[in-house]
Amino acid sequence: GESVGLHLPTLSVQEGDNSIINCAYSNSASDYFIWYKQESGKGPQFIIDIRSNMDKRQGQRVTVLLNKTVKHLSLQIAATQPGDSAVYFCADLSLGQGGSEKLVFGKGTKLTVNP
């Protein structure tokens, strides 16, 4: 079935290093992807998004790369800080049954930043 998944469940980095979190998706019809950050006990927080007509988008300290050929999405965090420690999810927005839109989340990667 359709799914959005992540390669690694956990990632541990040193403060100041760059972090790369990966995501694979299976729905070739997906046209909009979003990265979210979720801290413990809170709702997801929007980080950055990208549409399928782009292969790269940059934000503040974050970059999202999209490779439609291999259905791969990545989130790069530059100069990772302790405050970046959280679980990161990629999500895929596409049309579901009946034409309604669905936002499907991947499994999540827990990022731990060591001081």
Added chain:
Amino acid sequence: GAVVSQHPSRVICKSGTSVKIECRSLDFQATTMFWYRQFPKKSLMLMATSNEGSKATYEQGVEKDKFLINHASLTLSTLTVTSAHPEDSSFYICSARDRLYTGELFFGEGSRLTVL
């Protein structure tokens, strides 16, 4: 920025009772809201898509009669867990899309339900 408010943030109830969770878009109108369920250390699982003025679209495996969704206005959707049981204990999260479709989905802070 746009804010989505959920209430209550935490609720404890006895088995067999029903619990209503509200999701409000505070400064924008949302024609579509999504309801998710999240177990500890797991991802968010889409339960249903709530469309203003029409019936919700439920995901496969989600009981419509168990999880009643009402989207009566452009700023409010409610999720009612009927005849709750301990296995319904979970973190429920809603998200809303701006009616003008800015592309971004805004999430509430979640509601933690504990059924005793």
